[in-house]
Amino acid sequence: MAGEDQLIHTNPTNMPPHPYRNNPWALYRALDEYSQTRHLMNFKETKLRVAKQHLESMQPKPKTVIEFGTYVGCSAIAWAAILRDLHGPSADNDIHIYTFEVSESIAQVARDFIELVGLQEVVHVLVGPASESLRGLVEQGKIAPSGVDMAFFDHWEKFYLSDLQLCEELALFHVGSKVIADNTDIPGAPDYLEYVRAGGKGGEGEVRYTTRSFETEHVVQGRPNIVEVTDVVAVRS
Numbered sequence: 001m002a003g004e005d006q007l008i009h010t011n012p013t014n015m016p017p018h019p020y021r022n023n024p025w026a027l028y029r030a031l032d033e034y035s036q037t038r039h040l041m042n043f044k045e046t047k048l049r050v051a052k053q054h055l056e057s058m059q060p061k062p063k064t065v066i067e068f069g070t071y072v073g074c075s076a077i078a079w080a081a082i083l084r085d086l087h088g089p090s091a092d093n094d095i096h097i098y099t100f101e102v103s104e105s106i107a108q109v110a111r112d113f114i115e116l117v118g119l120q121e122v123v124h125v126l127v128g129p130a131s132e133s134l135r136g137l138v139e140q141g142k143i144a145p146s147g148v149d150m151a152f153f154d155h156w157e158k159f160y161l162s163d164l165q166l167c168e169e170l171a172l173f174h175v176g177s178k179v180i181a182d183n184t185d186i187p188g189a190p191d192y193l194e195y196v197r198a199g200g201k202g203g204e205g206e207v208r209y210t211t212r213s214f215e216t217e218h219v220v221q222g223r224p225n226i227v228e229v230t231d232v233v234a235v236r237s
């Protein structure tokens with residue numbers, strides 16, 4: 001090999017490794033930092049900390065997360081990193097993040113980031129309205145009844161309540177599952193909050209919840225932003 005051929009061969013292999021390759025937390029932090037000065041919708045680090053504590057306290061350890069609203073994959077990458085930290089990298093084929101994004105072009109950015117950090121076996125991006133994607137996963141047997149350990153709501157707030165009720169209809173929760181929701185205060189999801197604060201639909205044999213609003217260090221419109229953490233305390237009988 002000589003001349004041009006040699007250059008082509010050695011150049012890429014001599015390049016320094018990409019700083020985010022196989023490093024989910026480094027990419028999450030870089031995106032979070034970027035979001036502090038530029039437009040990027042993401043579940044901020046100060047809020048993620050609250051959610052992370054809840055996930056770490058779960059017994060048994062959570063393995064399956066569904067996420068409503070992927071955008072560029074920042075929070076999906078964080079959920080996968082948290083689960084991998086909890087179970088160790090050898091458990092990659094046993095942990096799953098299913099994340100739903102309506103925009104194909106945005107989903108492609110997320111897939112590229114997910115691949116860059118080496119999480120393509122763990123994070124599954126599904127394109128289309130979240131409710132349709134979720135039904136599809138259940139029909140295909142990819143998510144079993146009682147198979148969701150945590151559901152994260154971070155798409156458009158008008159869908160929070162109906163999509164939570166779809167999870168109930170599909171019997172996805174078990175006692176101890178968590179439902180975490182962003183932006184319930186601003187822009188606001190009042191019907192969702194009213195529902196979880198009432199403990200659910202009510203009535204014999206229905207899914208029941210307890211819920212708490214956690215103030216975070218992330219300030220929006222002069223107030224600490226809320227993360228709503230809801231526990232499933234009873235499932236449909």
Ligand SMILES: C[S@@+](CC[C@H](N)C(=O)[O-])C[C@H]1O[C@@H](n2cnc3c(N)ncnc32)[C@H](O)[C@@H]1O
Binds near residue numbers: 043
């Ligand atoms: C706030 S961003 C998600 C941010 C992401 N969870 C993160 O923290 O990195 C909301 C995303 O939800 C998507 N979305 C809104 N409604 C949706 C729906 N019904 N089904 C699927 N995706 C939806 C939007 O296109 C947008 O990309």
